[in-house]
Amino acid sequence: MDKIKENDTVELTNGKDRFFIKIEKGKVYSTHLGNINHDDIIGKEWGDTIQTHSGHNFILIKPSLYDIIMYAIKRQTQIIYPKDSGYITLKLGLRNGMKVLESGIGSGALTIVMANALYPDGRIYAYEKEEKFLNNALKNIQLAGFENTVNAFIFDLANPLPEKNFDAAFIDVREPWLYLDNIKEALKKGAPIGFLLPTTNQVIELLKGLKNHGFINIEVQELFVRDYKPIFDRFRPEDRMVAHTGYLIFAKKGF
Amino acid sequence: MDKIKENDTVELTNGKDRFFIKIEKGKVYSTHLGNINHDDIIGKEWGDTIQTHSGHNFILIKPSLYDIIMYAIKRQTQIIYPKDSGYITLKLGLRNGMKVLESGIGSGALTIVMANALYPDGRIYAYEKEEKFLNNALKNIQLAGFENTVNAFIFDLANPLPEKNFDAAFIDVREPWLYLDNIKEALKKGAPIGFLLPTTNQVIELLKGLKNHGFINIEVQELFVRDYKPIFDRFRPEDRMVAHTGYLIFAKKGF
Amino acid sequence: MDKIKENDTVELTNGKDRFFIKIEKGKVYSTHLGNINHDDIIGKEWGDTIQTHSGHNFILIKPSLYDIIMYAIKRQTQIIYPKDSGYITLKLGLRNGMKVLESGIGSGALTIVMANALYPDGRIYAYEKEEKFLNNALKNIQLAGFENTVNAFIFDLANPLPEKNFDAAFIDVREPWLYLDNIKEALKKGAPIGFLLPTTNQVIELLKGLKNHGFINIEVQELFVRDYKPIFDRFRPEDRMVAHTGYLIFAKKGF
Amino acid sequence: MDKIKENDTVELTNGKDRFFIKIEKGKVYSTHLGNINHDDIIGKEWGDTIQTHSGHNFILIKPSLYDIIMYAIKRQTQIIYPKDSGYITLKLGLRNGMKVLESGIGSGALTIVMANALYPDGRIYAYEKEEKFLNNALKNIQLAGFENTVNAFIFDLANPLPEKNFDAAFIDVREPWLYLDNIKEALKKGAPIGFLLPTTNQVIELLKGLKNHGFINIEVQELFVRDYKPIFDRFRPEDRMVAHTGYLIFAKKGF
Structure with a gap:
């Protein structure tokens, strides 16, 4: 693994406190345990100690x-x-190449x-209706270092997809059953597809549509x-837990 | 994605029945819906139909x-x-390179x-005490196409590890707390480590050791x-479910 | 607690094997560890040992x-x-008197x-469409000793109920939303009601009806x-568990 | 069911707001939807409406x-x-009489x-080390109307129990394995016993002791x-849920 350089996101931990810093030349990061110059981090190796x-x-x-997704990216959506x-x-x-x-x-x-799973030869074609979501997502993808894979x-799924012949798909929209014609046409035969939906009513509609x-x-x-x-x-066990994020639905394109 | 060739593992599905076949020249695969010559599959594209x-x-x-792990590999262990x-x-x-x-x-x-997550530049160093497990695992890894990544x-963890400077580790042995000195010495500072243990007694011992x-x-x-x-x-919901496979324990190497 | 008499259901346990016997004069119960005369059990106290x-x-x-329900009653339904x-x-x-x-x-x-919760002054009015279920249930209720409480x-819920002024209700039928008029009319204002339904589709229909x-x-x-x-x-934990028996729905009669 | 009288606990609900009131002559209960005189509630029937x-x-x-336990009793403990x-x-x-x-x-x-399950002929003998807990619990038991059943x-379980020949027991103390001799001696042979413990370490100790x-x-x-x-x-489903209150352990006294 290489040395730490500008624009890298670094976790600082002392076993108790954890901070996530994006390195920018000339900046200073302040904690209740004292300050750290970003410049002093540049050039260090991962695993080194800083004071x-x-x-x-x-x-x-x-x-x-895991940490990038949970703590470092900016969330505009669930x-x-x-x-x-x-x-x-x-x-x-x-896997690679898909x-x-x-x-x-x-x-x-x-x-x-x-x-990460498709790297380096695979590609994701991501279609999003809302420009503000797309712009934020692209910044997050860049933070994670996958801007060349996406x-x-x-684009609105209500229209026929410009790309075809997909090896796999994941659809996270509110009413996916409305777009199954367009989605199916863009998939290879036998290609796996996944969906995430929060309510049973949505799952029931999707099951009808998939059938x-x-x-x-x-x-x-x-x-x-x-x-x-x-x-x-x-x-x-902890006293409380997350009880629901969504139902996952998987299928494959048939004949 | 390329064409189907000898030694590929292929899933045949009609939406109801699923068969997993490893393609070997000259062989015939028999189902209750009729026979298929392996040779007729070679050269087809993924997603094509066969009769x-x-x-x-x-x-x-x-x-x-998922399917390779659940249906295609040969299991000698849990x-x-x-x-x-x-x-x-x-x-x-x-991720790549680790x-x-x-x-x-x-x-x-x-x-x-x-x-798959490390591909193409990363490497796994896998240490196993039992030769029969190692040989079977290597066949499974080859089936999945990752023989160059592993x-x-x-090797017995009771000895100091020949390789050092690992970016991450996963330990699935019965008494991992016995080997924490050797494991720790082989990890980079801050490197994440995971364990899987089936019983609470083992988790308790490991928590002591990690601390x-x-x-x-x-x-x-x-x-x-x-x-x-x-x-x-x-x-x-289905009537029954898997209630336990094991507890996952995660930590990072400290100072 | 009284002595064991004819028609009592008795659990015989040695800490490993468990048998449930309904005591009948003159009968012999055979186990792989030897025979026991029912007559030798009559007159013993609960907790006594028999050879x-x-x-x-x-x-x-x-x-x-718990044991009566799980092991002793005859089941004709889920x-x-x-x-x-x-x-x-x-x-x-x-509670008592309801x-x-x-x-x-x-x-x-x-x-x-x-x-058991209503005993001794409360009463359950149980309405069942199928005579064979009713007859079997009454035998089970007698086995548990509650024949005077039920x-x-x-009776078919599609008809107005002959009894009114219920303090509480539990409805375990396939389409309870069809009978809410009749059920509501028979309940006291504010009375709690429960339902058990296996599918989300049924719950959705019932939620509509309750509203x-x-x-x-x-x-x-x-x-x-x-x-x-x-x-x-x-x-x-055990490897497997029951994942679903049904959804429980509770409500109270409003104004 | 009888009429509402002094000292009864009453739930007032309009389908949205719920209040629990203990009726005391001459008192007034204030809500954001207006005031209610306790005296106007006395003599009403359960299910009646008040303005x-x-x-x-x-x-x-x-x-x-359920509501008494969750909303009406005063909690000094978990x-x-x-x-x-x-x-x-x-x-x-x-059940009745135990x-x-x-x-x-x-x-x-x-x-x-x-x-409630033992009513009317059964008795609970409750042993508690802390006087303040006992006094509060007795008030709660009276609120629920079971002061004659308890x-x-x-009393400290470290001493031999003054009562013997119990049909059943439930033990909710921090180190129940210390008292198994005294508890066992007080139980009938074959009598069921239950325990609640929050940690796996405690369960492990208890399992040793029970064996x-x-x-x-x-x-x-x-x-x-x-x-x-x-x-x-x-x-x-709701987003979050209670993930742990405690492990339940059940056993029966053997020979």
């Missing part, structure tokens, strides 16, 4: 995709969380995870994460 | 990583399931998913998948 | 309501499980649990039980 | 046990929630639910409630 002006040590960590996006990537079989349809792009959180467009459009291998799933208190002599 | 000798059509699908492996990959921040420690290799199911060794060895950002989590019957007019 | 003719000891246990029926009883506020509407009666599993009728009929305090809930392996040095 | 001085209608509802207490009552097989051991009494939430004592003391039919379980948004055209 604040008041003598506190922090490790310089390359943020994981994001698809890592519990779901890691699984989606596997269910869609994403050509993937995504719509909408939201804040780009899923786009980043999918891009082609993004202002009517001849999709096969239809599945609906939910994923949950349960956190535990990591204390060795009082090991127990 | 059995008795006139039934099947689509030729490139199996997803595997790490996609619900967990997709998430592990994100929590460890795996150098990753894995031990044991099991049947290679997690290795395949991690290799270096595998017969004593100065690991930071310690977390324990469980993931669940709930399946639904995908029927639009009787949409409801 | 098979081949010298193995069993404790005579009064079966709990039953409402203890995880749900204990909760339903609390949500409906059932007059409760139930329909259908199924196999009587919920009826037994509700009767009045059961062959249109002016019901208030509407809630939908699901309950889960997760079992653990009770082994002190390998304490962990 | 505030500014003309808003409320239904007078007899609070369910309570055992209805999702658990309804189930505990069934697992312990509580003699039940409880320790500690906490805020009396479980005591109330158990008392005998409560200041060493010859308890049989040992089980460990967790219960979950998942709430849904009760909206017919956007039916979906």
